[in-house]
Amino acid sequence: MNSHIVENNIRHVTDIAKEKGISAIILTDGYNIHYLSGYKGHTGCMLFFGDRRCILTDSRYTEQVTIEAPDYECIDIGIEGYSKTIAGLLSEAMPVEGFNASNKLLIGFENKDISYTQFKAFEDQFKKVYGEFFKMVHLDNEISNLRMVKTSEEIEKIAMAESIGDKAFEHILGYIKVGMTEKDIALELEYTMKKLGAEGLSFDTIAASGPNSSLPHAVPSDRQIQEGDFLTMDFGCIYQGYCSDMTRTIYIGYKPSNKQQEIYDIVLRAQQEAMKYIRPGVKGSEVDAVARDIITAAGYGEYFGHGLGHSVGLYIHEEPRCSRKCDTVLEAGMTMTVEPGIYLPGEFGVRIEDLVVVTPEGYKNLTSSDKNLICKI
Ligand SMILES: [Mn+2]
Structure with missing residues (x-):
């Protein structure tokens, strides 16, 4: 994948986040991940927060990610799994102290390509960190539409x-x-x-x-x-x-x-x-x-x-x-x-x-x- 196309696509994702006041985006659609990064493995998940952009995957794919998606940080989920790893990264960058009932952390996710089990796992982990001070915001087709x-x-x-x-x-x-x-x-x-x-x-x-x-x-x-x-x-x-x-x-x-x-x-x-x-x-x-x-x-x-x-x-x-x-x-x-x-x-x-x-x-x-x-x- 051409690097300036990747840069351009990343800008679009950041624009969507800004527009919606979202502080973190989790992408789970393998085709969107491929489109945005060049990584073809179809196992993994993408995370945007602050000025970081990451692809999380397991050890079978980490080398492939570093080769195919050099514009992204590769994170090995190890035995923690996706939800716990992501909750950990977010809580470090954006601690719970910064949020309250009227200023919740908004986390974007792709509702069309996530199982209920996966969704629940994310929600459960985020609850452990943020209590009631976060909200999952669905992105419908917004990322796919970039394609x-x-x-x-x-x-x-x-x-x-x-x-x-x-x-x-x-x-x-x-x-x-x-x-x-x-x-x-x-x-x-x-x-x-x-x-x-x-x-x-x-x-x-x-x-x-x-x-x-x-x-x-x-x-x-x-x-x-x-x-x-x-x-x-x-x-x-x-x-x-x-x-x-x-x-x-x-x-x-x-x-x-x-x-x-x-x-x-x-x-x-x-x-x-x-x-x-x-x-x-x-x-x-x-x-x-x-x-x-x-x-x-x-x-x-x-x-x-x-x-x-x-x-x-x-x-x-x-x-x-x-x-x-x-x-x-x-x-x-x-x-x-x-x-x-x-x-x-x-x-x-x-x-x-x-x-x-x-x-x-x-x-x-x-x-x-x-x-x-x-x-x-
Ligand atoms: Mn046909």
Whole structure:
């Protein structure tokens, strides 16, 4: 992680603290910790107080922290654990004498990525030091939101991850044969992405054939693909920490049925029209509506249950989203998947997904694989 980006991010966190009158911030979301420091270990917790910024972890990760996050102080929690270590650090820097019932110590925490057990442990330890003179203040999405607009460096990594996906798709088209199982296909996609330089998968690969394709998040099974199937493949990889995501549905055989072709065409039109609508200044919910209106007008609205898309970054599903509920206004530098689908239970499903980045002029598609219906036997 570039050191001036880290400095910049740290400033944002300190600004949030100032704005809310918070004297200490505890971060527990591994992706936020990675973003703010460069530390990829996903075990540990971050603490900001006074002019100190620390990453607390156990001995398995201390060396990694010092290498990956040189801008942070690394603290080994030893046998004390996180809550006791943090309570100790805070009580030294900000003793209880400085607080009272009308001037409590405010401690910020990430409410969306903490278990109840962890939260209770913090609260119990702070009570021992501060009695009633402290208050836990939740930060909602405030830290995660710093990640919404990507730098050009981040976009390059996401584009690279997506191009690995494109290459894997090209490979799989030459590999697929009737009689192979969904598991065979998923495994080959995963192997190919790793062979092409991916350091991991951004989520479990989906390869869903025939009637299984009506399950949006089907788990690859031992079902053998056969002539007449739709085959939906949804996959992505991680490249230098950043995720990719794409979906293609292909037809196994020479010619799809009229209904299969009809559904495919509706999904494709919804996908293309929604994507064209993407530009700075539009709300996520408005982009979702473009695709949803097309699918609804065609009579299949009830078979498109999920949102149209999500942002992609260090984590596969980031904010903002293109969904009925998301009123976030799109800005240049945000990434977004565009993935409408129609799922007919017991019959088949179709989903087509590209990953785009919002640009000052509109958008740039990071996915280059063909979207016209591919028939393969
Ligand atoms: Mn997706």
